[in-house]
Amino acid sequence: MNVIWIAVIILGAVGLVSSVVLYAASKKFAVVEDERIGKVAEVLPQANCGGCGYPGCSGFAAACVKAADGGSLEGKLCPVGGQPVMEKVAGILGLAAEASVPKVAVVRCNGTCENRPRVVEYVGVRSCRVQLLSGTGETACAFGCLGGGDCVAACQFGALSINPVTGLPEVNEDLCTACGACVKTCPRKVIELRPKGPKNRRMVVKCVNRDKGAVANKVCKASCIGCGKCVKVCAFDAITVSNNLAYIDPEKCKLCRKCEEACPKGAIHAINFPPRKPKAEAAPKQEATVGAVVSQEKKEA
Amino acid sequence: MKTFKIGGIHPSEDKLSAKSPIRQAGLPRQAVISLYQHIGAPAKPVVAKGDEVKVGMLIAEADGFVSVPIHSSVSGKVNKIDAIVDASGYRRPAIFIDVEGDEWEEGIDRSEDLVTLAQHPELTAEEIVGKIKAAGIVGMGGATFPCHVKLSPPKDTKAECVIINAVECEPYLTADHRLMLEKPDEILVGTELVMKAVGVEKGYIGIESNKPDAIALLTERAKEHPHIEIVPLKVKYPQGGEKQLIAAVMGREVPAPPALPIHVGAVVQNVGTTFAIYEAVMKNKPLFERVITVTGKDVRQPSNLLARIGTPMSLLIEECGGMPEDAGKIIGGGPMMGKALMHLDVPVCKGSSGLLLLSEREARRKAPQPCIRCAKCVSACPMGLEPYLLATASALRKWDVAEENGITSCIECGSCQYTCPSARPILDNVRMGKTTVMALIRARNAK
Numbered sequence: 001m002n003v004i005w006i007a008v009i010i011l012g013a014v015g016l017v018s019s020v021v022l023y024a025a026s027k028k029f030a031v032v033e034d035e036r037i038g039k040v041a042e043v044l045p046q047a048n049c050g051g052c053g054y055p056g057c058s059g060f061a062a063a064c065v066k067a068a069d070g071g072s073l074e075g076k077l078c079p080v081g082g083q084p085v086m087e088k089v090a091g092i093l094g095l096a097a098e099a100s101v102p103k104v105a106v107v108r109c110n111g112t113c114e115n116r117p118r119v120v121e122y123v124g125v126r127s128c129r130v131q132l133l134s135g136t137g138e139t140a141c142a143f144g145c146l147g148g149g150d151c152v153a154a155c156q157f158g159a160l161s162i163n164p165v166t167g168l169p170e171v172n173e174d175l176c177t178a179c180g181a182c183v184k185t186c187p188r189k190v191i192e193l194r195p196k197g198p199k200n201r202r203m204v205v206k207c208v209n210r211d212k213g214a215v216a217n218k219v220c221k222a223s224c225i226g227c228g229k230c231v232k233v234c235a236f237d238a239i240t241v242s243n244n245l246a247y248i249d250p251e252k253c254k255l256c257r258k259c260e261e262a263c264p265k266g267a268i269h270a271i272n273f274p275p276r277k278p279k280a281e282a283a284p285k286q287e288a289t290v291g292a293v294v295s296q297e298k299k300e301a
Numbered sequence: 302m303k304t305f306k307i308g309g310i311h312p313s314e315d316k317l318s319a320k321s322p323i324r325q326a327g328l329p330r331q332a333v334i335s336l337y338q339h340i341g342a343p344a345k346p347v348v349a350k351g352d353e354v355k356v357g358m359l360i361a362e363a364d365g366f367v368s369v370p371i372h373s374s375v376s377g378k379v380n381k382i383d384a385i386v387d388a389s390g391y392r393r394p395a396i397f398i399d400v401e402g403d404e405w406e407e408g409i410d411r412s413e414d415l416v417t418l419a420q421h422p423e424l425t426a427e428e429i430v431g432k433i434k435a436a437g438i439v440g441m442g443g444a445t446f447p448c449h450v451k452l453s454p455p456k457d458t459k460a461e462c463v464i465i466n467a468v469e470c471e472p473y474l475t476a477d478h479r480l481m482l483e484k485p486d487e488i489l490v491g492t493e494l495v496m497k498a499v500g501v502e503k504g505y506i507g508i509e510s511n512k513p514d515a516i517a518l519l520t521e522r523a524k525e526h527p528h529i530e531i532v533p534l535k536v537k538y539p540q541g542g543e544k545q546l547i548a549a550v551m552g553r554e555v556p557a558p559p560a561l562p563i564h565v566g567a568v569v570q571n572v573g574t575t576f577a578i579y580e581a582v583m584k585n586k587p588l589f590e591r592v593i594t595v596t597g598k599d600v601r602q603p604s605n606l607l608a609r610i611g612t613p614m615s616l617l618i619e620e621c622g623g624m625p626e627d628a629g630k631i632i633g634g635g636p637m638m639g640k641a642l643m644h645l646d647v648p649v650c651k652g653s654s655g656l657l658l659l660s661e662r663e664a665r666r667k668a669p670q671p672c673i674r675c676a677k678c679v680s681a682c683p684m685g686l687e688p689y690l691l692a693t694a695s696a697l698r699k700w701d702v703a704e705e706n707g708i709t710s711c712i713e714c715g716s717c718q719y720t721c722p723s724a725r726p727i728l729d730n731v732r733m734g735k736t737t738v739m740a741l742i743r744a745r746n747a748k
Binding site: 119120123124125127129130133134136140142 | 644
């Protein structure tokens with residue numbers, strides 16, 4: 001009898017002491033997680049692509065809540081969900097969403113097999129990074145796309161594919177979420193995230209060759225030679241040439257397409273524009289009408 | 302016979318040019334002297350367009366401690382300083398010199414007379430290292446590490462012996478072999494100079510047993526040099542690797558990077574470098590020419606040529622009977638560690654040990670098959686790594702896994718890929734992983 005009582009008392013005492021310690025510890029070391037984090041994470045796409053710059057969607061949710069406490073969601077953007085998702089996030093956090101510009105990946109190289117002749121044959125692992133160990137690649141261009149497909153492997157959304165005819169990657173704009181994984185992986189920095197532009201139209205210099213004009217001209221038919229003709233025709237100061245390479249600032253570009261015509265090497269491309277009327281190319285007189293058509297379309301947009 | 306213990310392979314030797322004496326290659330019409338001929342900071346040009354230069358004249362000075370000066374290999378006029386795609390496959394600045402005649406700088410002793418150390422007892426270690434530095438000498442086995450840096454060991458270390466690397470374990474290459482047969486006394490004096498420079502009493506010359514004539518000749522001549530021992534080594538690739546050679550000769554393992562050979566008391570120099578050191582110190586001749594093996598199964602006349610730095614490879618191929626019809630790949634260096642050249646006007650540089658012309662059939666790579674987990678690459682790896690794991694980690698961009706498993710210890714010898722029955726591109730991926738991990742480590746340390 002006695003033995004049983006002793007056991008009960010000892011166990012009871014141990015239990016009591018432990019419960020007090022555990023209670024105290026739970027109060028002392030309590031982690032209060034903001035319930036808003038969970039709510040924000042729920043509306044995020046759960047792609048965990050890291051395109052926002054944070055480790056996964058929950059990391060981004062925590063960052064949004066922290067930013068909201070600071071009073072603004074500025075600079076926070078889920079590239080996959082885009083504006084609609086950010087509006088939902090802002091709604092949960094009781095803020096107005098920052099206006100964001102939808103972006104898309106753009107391949108800035110037009111060194112197709114035809115434009116950029118292969119000078120050597122690379123035999124080995126089809127990977128841009130591996131290829132770079134043995135030299136500047138199969139063509140003589142030391143800057144352009146290697147065609148190894150590292151960007152294709154990096155894309156989680158299946159938006160990139162290598163075109164077997166040109167040997168260059170192509171972006172499926174419907175699938176591209178502008179997460180930036182391809183931009184990070186490309187060892188040549190050929191891919192850039194650019195604003196989609198009004199009606200999905202944009203002007204791009206499809207070249208990243210920073211060699212002097214004579215050298216760049218020799219290695220590729222479609223290279224930018226840094227001649228600066230586009231800078232002269234641009235009425236909006238949108239184009240700059242540095243390191244023998246032209247760059248169009250998408251914020252300033254008004255899509256007039258003058259630079260496209262001025263470029264002697266055809267390095268400037270107008271993307272998603274309707275085809276020009278055949279006459280426009282033959283007779284320079286017609287240029288004005290083309291400009292008018294474009295501006296009219298812009299108004300409609 | 303001595304050899305290293307871990308891993309290693311024995312590829313077909315194919316030393317086709319072993320019987321061909323060293324001969325002088327013709328002068329090029331234009332020499333193209335790259336400013337990136339060594340590991341470390343590129344040299345800074347001290348000549349400009351239109352300047353007249355003579356053979357042996359300083360044309361670019363060292364830019365920092367880990368850097369070496371470059372001397373003109375020809376006489377003539379500087380045409381331009383422009384970029385050229387060199388043996389690395391990249392466009393890099395080089396000095397173009399139009400050759401006129403062959404006028405040498407005064408002060409270079411062009412006689413064949415042997416100058417021994419006994420004739421110059423006044424030479425101090427500092428003077429020797431200074432002359433080596435001024436002559437622009439780099440490791441001529443291919444790594445092109447500035448020689449004077451190796452001969453100036455850190456204060457907390459102590460050299461115990463000098464090992465001369467006369468292994469030449471790469472198949473096909475015979476430049477070092479011929480040099481030993483034709484300049485044995487010079488090499489022994491060069492070895493003594495290296496010993497004096499680092500202040501040690503013991504020197505070894507490690508030679509693989511597939512060069513019995515060189516072993517016999519040097520052993521005979523070394524009788525006059527009691528501190529130098531000739532060590533015959535069992536034929537095994539990559540015995541010419543610095544760490545493998547130390548393991549073979551001294552039986553000591555160099556720990557993983559950042560440890561250096563000097564931490565186990567060894568200073569290793571290539572035999573070609575040793576000859577260049579002799580010429581620089583005793584003959585006052587800077588490094589502007591070297592022996593290069595031009596070889597291949599279809600080359601009409603496989604040869605060992607004494608070529609000026611800056612000579613285009615196309616000229617050397619002409620010297621050896623012209624380009625074979627079925628040439629498929631031109632490799633700068635040996636077949637194991639060499640690198641395919643982008644074009645034939647790649648100039649000879651200080652690290653060019655060979656030029657190998659492979660036929661289309663030899664150059665073809667087999668289509669890779671899935672890994673069968675045979676672990677042959679693990680047994681072959683001379684650094685005791687697991688190449689299959691490193692290759693997979695690199696291909697999957699798992700840099701942390703690659704780093705934990707010692708990818709930075711890889712010496713890129715290619716034994717894993719050579720031995721793989723599934724013809725997997727192991728080294729391609731490991732090399733990519735190694736460069737990436739090294740860059741990550743550098744970025745981390747810079748923080």
